[in-house]
Amino acid sequence: MTDDREPVGPVDASVYPRYAGIATFARLPRIEEVPRADLAIVGIPFDTGVSYRPGARFGPSHVRESSRLLRPYNPAQDVSPFAAAQVVDAGDIPANPFDIGEAVADIETAATALGERVDRIVTVGGDHTIALPLLRAVNKKHGPVAVLHFDAHLDTWDTYFGAPVTHGTPFRRASEEGLIDLTASCHVGTRGPLYSKQDLDDDERLGFSIVSSVDIEERGIEAAIERVRRRVGDKPLYISIDIDVLDPAHAPGTGTPEAGGMTSRELLRMLRALSDLDVVGADVVEVSPAYDHAQLTGIAASHVVYELVTLMAAQIDAARN
Ligand SMILES: N=C(N)NCCCC(=O)O
Ligand SMILES: [Zn+2]
Ligand SMILES: [Zn+2]
Numbered sequence: 001m002t003d004d005r006e007p008v009g010p011v012d013a014s015v016y017p018r019y020a021g022i023a024t025f026a027r028l029p030r031i032e033e034v035p036r037a038d039l040a041i042v043g044i045p046f047d048t049g050v051s052y053r054p055g056a057r058f059g060p061s062h063v064r065e066s067s068r069l070l071r072p073y074n075p076a077q078d079v080s081p082f083a084a085a086q087v088v089d090a091g092d093i094p095a096n097p098f099d100i101g102e103a104v105a106d107i108e109t110a111a112t113a114l115g116e117r118v119d120r121i122v123t124v125g126g127d128h129t130i131a132l133p134l135l136r137a138v139n140k141k142h143g144p145v146a147v148l149h150f151d152a153h154l155d156t157w158d159t160y161f162g163a164p165v166t167h168g169t170p171f172r173r174a175s176e177e178g179l180i181d182l183t184a185s186c187h188v189g190t191r192g193p194l195y196s197k198q199d200l201d202d203d204e205r206l207g208f209s210i211v212s213s214v215d216i217e218e219r220g221i222e223a224a225i226e227r228v229r230r231r232v233g234d235k236p237l238y239i240s241i242d243i244d245v246l247d248p249a250h251a252p253g254t255g256t257p258e259a260g261g262m263t264s265r266e267l268l269r270m271l272r273a274l275s276d277l278d279v280v281g282a283d284v285v286e287v288s289p290a291y292d293h294a295q296l297t298g299i300a301a302s303h304v305v306y307e308l309v310t311l312m313a314a315q316i317d318a319a320r321n
Helices: 057-067 100-117 128-142 170-176 197-204 211-221 221-232 264-272 296-320
Strands: 037-043 087-092 120-125 146-150 185-188 207-211 237-242 279-285
Touching: 037 100, 037 296, 057 237, 057 279, 057 296, 087 207, 087 279, 100 120, 120 128, 120 296, 128 170, 128 221, 128 237, 146 221, 185 221, 197 207, 207 211, 207 221, 211 221, 211 237, 211 279, 221 279, 237 296, 279 296
Parallel strands: 037 087, 037 120, 120 279, 146 185, 146 237, 185 207, 237 279
Antiparallel strands: none
């Protein structure tokens, strides 16, 4: 197949009912089923880094199951993402559940190899630990990136029980390693109790500014978008989305829920407002299906992945034409 052939899209739901068949994300082809791919969705079923409720290892399969109803045209961005680029499901990256160090090394290796096969990757976790090896892999291709981090939590803490690599620490490690642009990175949606005020000082020193959940409530979503866009500028952008950025009413199925979060409508709107930025990679993490109800969290996560895929597919298409 040559590059000018039409991308292979999802299974046609009017021919093969959408609840039938084995779930890939949005019923897209698997990477093995197409000669070449532009954009891959890949799962990382790993949750050994959690500090509270477990279960995010089941996130990738739950998000796939919750993505069966997605359709090919995204009217909010006026893009048909699966026609704009060859989007595939690259399956799961296996990670050792008994050895965090080995798991993180294996994730970096696998993400680097996948990054050589495709232009862009959207990863579905897994707990937030996986952002560290993913940023290491992205760094090899793009150098230090602006990190736009949607989360209830800072995730710039130092250690838990002496462990330096956990789901509460990926962005401190990434900052220390020089993986992120210290002038262009930002948390969005943070809230809830901290260990001490020092956490905020450390966080600022590590290179993050903050648009908190209260900021969004007080000044509105447009002001939040404006602040984020000013902070990120035109830097290569990595978007990391912890589903617990959403209020537990919108995303109960997660490991460390905090009251007072964003609505899924607000999060989707913020993502759509980034369509002209250079989004080089993204992850959606911390979906823990055992705490979910009626696929609420899975559906929210699948729509978030869909918006990210749309942004990137449109950019790939624009760069080609
Ligand atoms: N990354 C997530 N979801 N949570 C971090 C919470 C760390 C803590 O237990 O304080
Ligand atoms: Zn979180
Ligand atoms: Zn997190």
